[in-house]
Amino acid sequence: MISRRDFLRTGGAAASLLGLSRAVEIRPDPSFVRTRPPQSADVNIGVIGYGPRGREITSTLSRVPGAHVAAICDSYAPMLRRAQRDVPDAARYEDYHQVLDDAEIQAVVVATPTHMHRQIVVDALEASKNVYCEAPMASSVDDARAMAVAAQAVSDSQIFQVGHTYRSNPQHRSVFQFIRSGAIGSPAMGRAQWHARQSWRRTSPNADRVRALNWRLDPELSIGLVGEMGIHQMDVAYWVLGALPTKVIGFGQIMAWNDGREVPDTVQAVFEFPSGMHMMFDATLASSFDDAYEAYYGTDSTILFRDRGKAWMFKEVDAPMLGWEVYARKDKFYKETGIALLANATQLDAQNQDPTEDDPNVETPLWYALNEFMDNHEFGPYLPAADYQRGLEAAVIAIVANDAILQGTSLAIDPALYTLG
Numbered sequence: 001m002i003s004r005r006d007f008l009r010t011g012g013a014a015a016s017l018l019g020l021s022r023a024v025e026i027r028p029d030p031s032f033v034r035t036r037p038p039q040s041a042d043v044n045i046g047v048i049g050y051g052p053r054g055r056e057i058t059s060t061l062s063r064v065p066g067a068h069v070a071a072i073c074d075s076y077a078p079m080l081r082r083a084q085r086d087v088p089d090a091a092r093y094e095d096y097h098q099v100l101d102d103a104e105i106q107a108v109v110v111a112t113p114t115h116m117h118r119q120i121v122v123d124a125l126e127a128s129k130n131v132y133c134e135a136p137m138a139s140s141v142d143d144a145r146a147m148a149v150a151a152q153a154v155s156d157s158q159i160f161q162v163g164h165t166y167r168s169n170p171q172h173r174s175v176f177q178f179i180r181s182g183a184i185g186s187p188a189m190g191r192a193q194w195h196a197r198q199s200w201r202r203t204s205p206n207a208d209r210v211r212a213l214n215w216r217l218d219p220e221l222s223i224g225l226v227g228e229m230g231i232h233q234m235d236v237a238y239w240v241l242g243a244l245p246t247k248v249i250g251f252g253q254i255m256a257w258n259d260g261r262e263v264p265d266t267v268q269a270v271f272e273f274p275s276g277m278h279m280m281f282d283a284t285l286a287s288s289f290d291d292a293y294e295a296y297y298g299t300d301s302t303i304l305f306r307d308r309g310k311a312w313m314f315k316e317v318d319a320p321m322l323g324w325e326v327y328a329r330k331d332k333f334y335k336e337t338g339i340a341l342l343a344n345a346t347q348l349d350a351q352n353q354d355p356t357e358d359d360p361n362v363e364t365p366l367w368y369a370l371n372e373f374m375d376n377h378e379f380g381p382y383l384p385a386a387d388y389q390r391g392l393e394a395a396v397i398a399i400v401a402n403d404a405i406l407q408g409t410s411l412a413i414d415p416a417l418y419t420l421g
Contacts, residue, residue: 045070045103046099049074071092076389101127109133132373136227147391167369187298201259226401236305244413245279246274250409293338311341396417
């Protein structure tokens, strides 16, 4: 057995799957979770921003070993009253500086709207707090770079983790190793989508509150669907492919919610990588059909990711045999047969559970990311899987892509934007 610390440092304990007879069970057992020594004290965490994402984070932290939500901050009083009902033992603050001034708080989670991240993160790092910042890291390149500079300055003594949750997700980590081993052959193209039938518009009897709630519909504040939703899938793409995109072509339209908004409700983007490969992304608020996924197409096989730890491999008929796939579980997808890359596949089969259903033993990607944050408190500090550099790169990709979408044009991505040099 390897230690949890080594597992996190090396990006996953999965070995190459090419020579393993039971390689279908490629994800570490969900029970493989750090056990804290009895003398270890819980980490007191302040959650800044108690909107839908802040509430989801707070609820998830309640299940993460070693995490104690000690304070909640929100500038809107009704949210603090809700926090009192949800987490009655937590202190409540209207000003995030009060959280930073609280000597008992060791770490903060920044879950405010994206355009508010910069100052809070910089102030939190200067206050010697460890910081988990929701993704995207920022809505402007200047803000992203300022945050990365601040995190770089303290990286040896403090933790700064960006909420690119798939980088902590065991399924993505394991299949990442699988793809990198060459099992798909030569990469040919990629595709990702995010579809949901919703307006993004939120209501309130208070006019000022309406403006604050609908920041995603303000083109001065929002980086749109490609930034707020697609950033996670594009982060996986350049992580898996091992290269940063050099160009993006964008298109954006208002197709369903013609209510005066300026931010498109339907977008398409095509990213070009140095190898000449292209990754296509589309998102819409008009339709929920086919939900969200990422697919990587190669000359030997295609890998399909779905949420909650589900993935399949679709082999070409002339692809070389890997050996283990003969014994793997197969699932039908219309005219295709997918080899399930699923943890506990044999166990699920014994329980007569369809592998397309959610595995009740598997946690969400958010849980794994927050658990990594807690592991870093126990064993670190060290650079997390989603550190300031990864956060900067993903933000740059999303920001330039959103600009291309709004302009309906092709934009080169200056390589200098990816670095702090």
